[in-house]
Amino acid sequence: MLATLSLLPLPLASCGAAATGDNAQGERPFTIEEMGQFEEPWAMDFDEPTGALLVTEKAGTMRLRLADGRMGRVTGLPKVDYGGQGGLGDVIFAPGQSGPTLDGREIYFSWAEAGKGDTRGAAVGRATLSCPEETACTLDDLKVIWRQSLKVTGRGHFSHRLAFSPDGQFLFVSSGERQKFTPAQDLTNNLGSIVRLLPDGSPAPGNPWADKGAPTNQIWSFGHRNVLGLAFDPQGRLWDLEHGPAGGDELNLVKPGRNYGWPLVSNGDHYDGRPIPRHDTRPDLAAPAISWNPVIAPGDFIFYTGEAFPAWRGQALIAAMVDPGIVRVRIDGDIDVDKGFEEARYSFDKRIREIEQAPDGTIWLLEDGKQRNSGKLLKLSPVTK
Template identity: 50%
Template sequence: MRRSPLSLLASALLVASAVASAQAPAAADRPFEAVEVARFDEPWAMTFLPDGRLLVTEKAGRLWVQDVATGKRTRIGRVPEVVHAGQGGFADVVLHPQFSSNGWVYLSYAEAGDGNTSGAAVARAKLDLEDKELEDLQVVWRQVPKVAGNGHYGHRIAFDADGMLWITSSERQKFDPAQDMASNLGKIVRLRDDGSVPDGNPFTGQGDVAAQVWSLGHRNMLGIDFDRDGRLWVHEMGPKGGDELNLIEKGANYGYPIVSNGDHYDGRPIPDHDTQPQYRAPVITWTPVISPAGFVIYDGDRYPGWNGSGLIGGLSSQSLVRVAFDGTSAREAERFDMGTRIREVEQGPDGTIWLLEDGGKGAQGRLYRLDPRS
């Protein structure tokens, strides 16, 4: 399909913007110093415990408690078995909002199915720091259906202010399930903390799987967070071009694979969002892509001008991207060249930003602390 003149102009402007953004500050000019604290084998996600230690997942199926002050590391046992292949493996780790009283930790991972299939799963378990293991593991959600291949699981996790569990369920590189309400692939899912479906989901009349869904038409979502006003923002990888930052709204269809601001990897064009306005368009698109991974909306005060900003890790762009929000609009404000693939971004209890370097294909990935420059 041929692109409209308006679409071509928009694409050109996006490219120009991305090229300008690529002129990232050199390390000496960044407002922070990246300090290496530890190394992990293929790390994927992290979250802070109330005592300031870190929980870190490794894709091969390991969960660690890392003391960032002393360097001591403790491996946690009795974790779920994972499919460690391609993009699959151990993934996100998030604490229940009442972790201090109930001890629940939530984990996402690639789970084996029948034959040569797999799918994302989310489980919760009690974290026993004394015995160094997980107890009472319960699977609270699974992708439906499990499919062949080892890409595009998504499976990022977040809790909102009401204690609802949100999960990004990517489309597993299968395209059409993102529009199929009999599947929860290519969807954002909203559940209670025990995995049951809450009141208020938009598709509860369309079956048990559809009842989980909050929005649809997504590709590969690897970052999710809520802003200070409770708005939900999710970024996703586009196909060949067209990475997205989306403001998520109840029942909205974001169009993939019918529309996208990128094209298929085999060169086939996909109509842009502006050709079919019934689908919700992204607030920001990136072409060339940044390959977004990890996301936090910062609410600290250690970095001047960053409070309320979104911080996105860049894989192919090897960057930390700062996004400035203005209500329901957003723009890329700064891009910092990190010289390496950034898999995860997290905010520490004192407002310090921490990064995990992507340790792809069996490589080690470094844990960085970003110390503000005085």
Template identity: 50%
Template sequence: MTTQFATSLLCSSLMLLTACGSNNSHSQELQQTSNHAQAVSQTTGVNQTFKTQEIARFKEPWALAQLNDGRLLITERQGAVKIFDPTTKQVLNVSGVPKVRYGGQGGLGDVVLHPQFAQNHWIYLSYAESGEGGQGAAVVRAQLDLSAPNQPKLIHLQKIWQQTPKVSGQGHYGHRLAFDREGKLWISSGERQKFDPAQDMQSNLGKIVRLNDDGSPAAGNPFAGQGGVAAQIWSLGHRNPLGMAFDENGQLWVVEMGPKGGDELNRIVKGANYGYPVVSNGDHYSGLPIPDHDTRPEFKAPEISWTPVISPSSMIIYRGDQFPAWKEKALIGGLSSESITVVDLKSQPVQEVQRLNMKQRIRGLLQTQDGLIWVIEDGSNARLLKLSAD
């Protein structure tokens, strides 16, 4: 490592938690607002109207999913999984959750249901854990036991994946989860603010990972012949991928935080290298420039990048009928931008078409079975909002 690059690494490590949306800097209570507050929309091509309604509040929520009965599963970073009934407002604590390493950007993360959840009851959780060498993200699956209506619990817990290696620091875990139409589990793995692992095939940091539902490497992965963790990898050269969703054609899209500038929305291609930290449309926090993508055509460039940044936290691709102008468009939650950014994935080039000024940091998004959109804010007293047609 060069002296110049080492200096950049040190400066970035000191500054990145605040700049990239760490929860450490959010001590202020979220402002009280009307249950029917209307978010402001900054229109750049689409003018879908909507209204927001506050439904409940949670402590540092990170992700949400919907059960078959309409209730919501909500994770809280300090290590709690809640079942919330939007009709009755009942909140239940789920027992049996694994111990998490809470701090910095770490804690309990994503939650998704197995595609055959109705039959097998498996749910998947990502979280930060401690171990030899420091911390890293891990993924477990467990069966959600609802046999005692007011005492839900996780049983048959299995750890199926972990970031390799564990490293110091508490940033850039990534650890978003998604299942594709073939039942394969995809994991976004951040480079943990360590730069070089994103290009190291002996590490699964800074990668998009594709697995079977039991955590084993899926057949057809592009680097399977290398064995080890390389057999898990679908693409590399990622920084802090925090939103992941499939479009109607089964194409995976990933949104990730850039450094100082250069947040990215990437169309994920098998075996592609997205270039970080060799290239980026942003610069190091030390002020040291990073060559732009257009200087190195061998690396896959983003479909769209943002400077100033939006600080993406999450993403869905909307498929419902409640918001016609958003159909098949990406909705990206934003932290420092306090927004939801709407992106037309079919336009050439891909472009932002609407930005919703939510006036609070947005942590997670979910489209429910009825086509409504649920939003969780970021912070210690974060609102759960329901977006519906105006």
């Protein structure tokens, strides 16, 4: 199925510049091709050497798509605590791997797991793919390398996004505050934080509180709400994409030891209308590079580095679930002050949960969808002139 996107501008409301570029010109910068169908997909990642793709489905299954379009499954996953925002989460390939097939590839993935009583929390595992057939893989030597601490009640704000540093030495995990607010300001737990680990899951040396006990020694930054995007920019700096409450979604440059303010400040308010002090009232707390009010409800994001869309290189491409589509953001500034400016939005019919860059520089999306085969895998290619 090949279709050209109709670029319908989305409403613009953000702490940044007004939209310019493609939407302002009314151009059609890409075509859309359907590449697969999934049930409630949540995350995906490409294996660079082969072009194969792993896709997680929230209820607890993992699918694979080979570069030639053949589909398969990955078995041997742990039991997930499915419900609300919980279930199978992110998946990434360990960096620096090579070889002509997926057999022997090491992967990392996250999920919500049940605890005692009516509690649950996110976990991260590491495993090796064993693929006796190209389209049939299982997980060998699965080890849980990290857990949210503490497990609490509720089924929201797990976050559990994963990202390796560009040098492959450190694994970063986003840990949501589980809709409990105050744990995000409490360094005796790892909720509401971004943690930095070694690939085996142990706390990384040089963390801001490395001399403290676990889990404080894992923490890289804190004061976060629900981080559903983690990505490194072309300069090697870590950014997060975070859901606000009623307003105040934000993109942050993440620096070690910084407090990002939740729930003390936000550019949004509580759902019942009670106000929250704004970021500018607390200059001692880290403020976002850009925030949105009304929200965009971000899924994931990337910094684009490919050749297919040269005008977008270095910019953030954000999957949006409210007014579904892609939000494109330019980052301006220096090492001390970096601001985001919204360049364009591209409208889609369904919520966009995930976005990734393929090895060839094309852009792939996952639609949100709970019914069988309702979450489509879409490939965006540049319009040829």
